[in-house]
Amino acid sequence: MGVFPKKESEIVELAEKMIAGFMANPDDFPSGEPEIIEGRLTAYKQMRDSATQAQSGAKNAVMTKDEELDKLIELMKNSLKKAEADVSSDPEKLSEIGWSARQSPQPVPMPGAPSNLRSIAEGQGTLFVCWTRSPSGGALGPVRNYIIERRQQLQSGGFSEWTVVGSTYNCELNLTEQPPDIRLEYRVRASNTTGESAPSNSISVTLP
16 A cells, blocks of 8 residues: 655655656546646745755745645645546556555446535526535445536427536536526536446526
8 A cells, every 4th residue: 555755855756756657657547637746846846945045044935845845745645546546447557656556456336426416606608516525435436537417408398318518526517608598407427447326416407
């Protein structure tokens, strides 16, 4: 099982391995964020160098450097969680980004269904929705991403088939260019390498 390092030098070394591994293996790690991690790493290094150059009376520089390190650590940990979900069926691939498998390869259960899908804001052809994250652990697998589906009411009174209109790792999404002046229904599913969960509750809207 991978243990996140505590020494700054080891954190930097892991960050550099993650960046190189994500860029070299995009098919294995579609959720990788090498550019974002590299940007955060660069910001940390700049603050670290400033603190080193101004050791005398550099309390503020050191504090800023530590803040940048904390941001880098948080970003790296979140990215590692996504990477573990990406290759959960073959966790040995985590070595490509300098990380290690948590356990021997095992069949990955499907994730649980998300819940409490709701509309937060509605506008002209736009809809901002959010939902409660899928449960995981035990018989429920990790979530790789969420898939938002939509169907619309037909002139006959029935509904069209469900179609995918968006995908995200987060638990919210702003949908644009949605059909106006017609009844629409939305739902969301959780997905990983094994398959898709049962759908969430559905919501009905008519956008201006």
